Amino acid sequence: MAKILVVADIKNDALKDSTTELLSKAGSIGAETAVVAIGSNIEALISGLVNAGSDTQYVADDPALAIFSAGPYASCVADAAKQFEADQIWFSFSESGKAAAPRVAVQLEAACATEITDVAISGEHVEVTRPAIANKVMQRVRINAGQMVVVVRAGAFEAAEGITGTENVVTLSPPAVDVKAVVKELISDASGEIDLADADIVISVGRGVKDQTGVDLVKELAHDLKAGFGSSRAMVDGGFMAHNKQVGQTGKIVAPSLYMAIGISGAIQHLAGMNGSKVILAVNKDPEAPIFNVADYGIVGDLFEVVPILRAEIKKIRA
Numbered sequence: 001m002a003k004i005l006v007v008a009d010i011k012n013d014a015l016k017d018s019t020t021e022l023l024s025k026a027g028s029i030g031a032e033t034a035v036v037a038i039g040s041n042i043e044a045l046i047s048g049l050v051n052a053g054s055d056t057q058y059v060a061d062d063p064a065l066a067i068f069s070a071g072p073y074a075s076c077v078a079d080a081a082k083q084f085e086a087d088q089i090w091f092s093f094s095e096s097g098k099a100a101a102p103r104v105a106v107q108l109e110a111a112c113a114t115e116i117t118d119v120a121i122s123g124e125h126v127e128v129t130r131p132a133i134a135n136k137v138m139q140r141v142r143i144n145a146g147q148m149v150v151v152v153r154a155g156a157f158e159a160a161e162g163i164t165g166t167e168n169v170v171t172l173s174p175p176a177v178d179v180k181a182v183v184k185e186l187i188s189d190a191s192g193e194i195d196l197a198d199a200d201i202v203i204s205v206g207r208g209v210k211d212q213t214g215v216d217l218v219k220e221l222a223h224d225l226k227a228g229f230g231s232s233r234a235m236v237d238g239g240f241m242a243h244n245k246q247v248g249q250t251g252k253i254v255a256p257s258l259y260m261a262i263g264i265s266g267a268i269q270h271l272a273g274m275n276g277s278k279v280i281l282a283v284n285k286d287p288e289a290p291i292f293n294v295a296d297y298g299i300v301g302d303l304f305e306v307v308p309i310l311r312a313e314i315k316k317i318r319a
């Protein structure tokens with residue numbers, strides 16, 4: 001039976017849903033599962049780690065781990081992987097996961113595959129699926145190494161209903177201090193806006209909104225729906241939106257329950273960042289716009305007329 005170690009995704013002292021999603025998938029392919037949680041004062045998360053579906057919980061709880069730093073974090077994961085004798089180590093898609101995964105692979109001399117959307121085990125062989133060439137093709141890659149580290153693409157796996165695990169906590173020793181780099185402080189975005197990576201609904205604007213007035217109009221809709229507010233690269237290049245709002249190949253990859261593309265044509269580089277969304281709604285005045293090829297719901301019309309109607313209808317439903 002394969003042994004899969006999932007790295008818990010913890011943000012602002014809370015366990016993110018992606019941890020349950022990864023453990024659900026690992027369980028569904030018949031693996032024995034463990035989870036490794038790293039941070040400071042994270043004892044309260046242990047019951048959540050069990051409920052997320054893990055059979056063993058490796059916990060590295062130390063004040064030195066309060067702020068994410070890739071070196072010590074990777075050492076903790078490698079330590080847990082060795083103790084568990086993991087065949088596979090799975091990270092969720094996050095900045096910390098992307099930074100730590102290759103370091104873990106180097107420490108364990110394991111293979112490393114990023115952005116994977118599926119893992120299949122057949123006999124001795126493990127095969128992963130991942131997008132390539134800006135999402136134009138999907139690759140199926142056979143891993144020939146005995147051990148592999150993967151970073152799972154956002155939204156690739158779903159949480160199983162009624163999943164639960166067994167409590168078996170193993171305390172890890174704190175890692176040695178990383179003498180090469182010490183992270184002193186993390187300064188978070190002071191805008192107070194919802195982080196795109198965490199948002200259940202993301203609404204993005206494209207060049208179709210034209211200027212700041214158009215941006216503000218759609219931002220109101222995002223505000224009504226408590227949605228993350230994103231952008232195509234055209235609006236970032238135009239100076240209307242900050243770079244950390246860009247969705248796409250060279251921006252953020254999001255997979256919310258609902259993605260609304262407002263005045264976005266649907267260039268391949270934009271699709272690379274959002275086509276894993278569960279439901280996609282597009283508003284565009286051009287019925288031939290490529291975004292409609294991936295949209296579940298399409299509204300052909302002028303966004304300056306459509307967005308106020310959407311807002312009014314949403315208000316009516318809420319009332």
Ligand SMILES: Cc1cc2nc3c(=O)[nH]c(=O)nc-3n(C[C@H](O)[C@H](O)[C@H](O)COP(=O)(O)OP(=O)(O)OC[C@H]3O[C@@H](n4cnc5c(N)ncnc54)[C@H](O)[C@@H]3O)c2cc1C
Nearest residue numbers: 206207208232233234248249250251263264265270285303
């Ligand atoms: C290497 C590389 C990396 C890139 N990375 C990214 C990336 O990460 N993210 C990204 O987004 N792009 C990226 N791009 C750019 C990408 O190719 C497109 O140029 C960009 O996505 C286009 O943005 P857009 O859809 O907002 O603008 P446009 O393509 O100009 O589309 C605007 C759309 O608005 C519609 N519209 C106009 N007026 C209205 C109206 N009143 N009502 C309704 N609809 C209207 C139009 O019909 C049109 O479809 C990258 C490009 C390269 C070369």
